[in-house]
Amino acid sequence: MEKRDRKREAHELCLRIGKKIRDIRKTKKLTVAEVAYRAGVEPQNFRKYELGKQEMRISMLMRIAEALELKMKDLID
DSSP states (O other): OOHHHHHHHHHHHHHHHHHHHHHHHHHTTOOHHHHHHHHTSOHHHHHHHHTTOSOOOHHHHHHHHHHTTOOHHHHHO
16 A cells, blocks of 8 residues: 555544544534543644544544543444
8 A cells, every 4th residue: 555545544534533523522512622621632633633634642532532421432433
């Protein structure tokens, strides 16, 4: 697999996970600020995760899942 293909796949994964995070947050009627606070991240950075504009580490994904009262697998399935 070429480097360009891996980057594209990683970006698409970030977009899918971000959309799932955003959809769950909205379903639970939480604001960006509320979830960001619970996850211990600045709201502007959390928003970048939701929009798929910034890759996140596994540890951040775990913190966001916890902030949404989910298991990490719920965000990546």
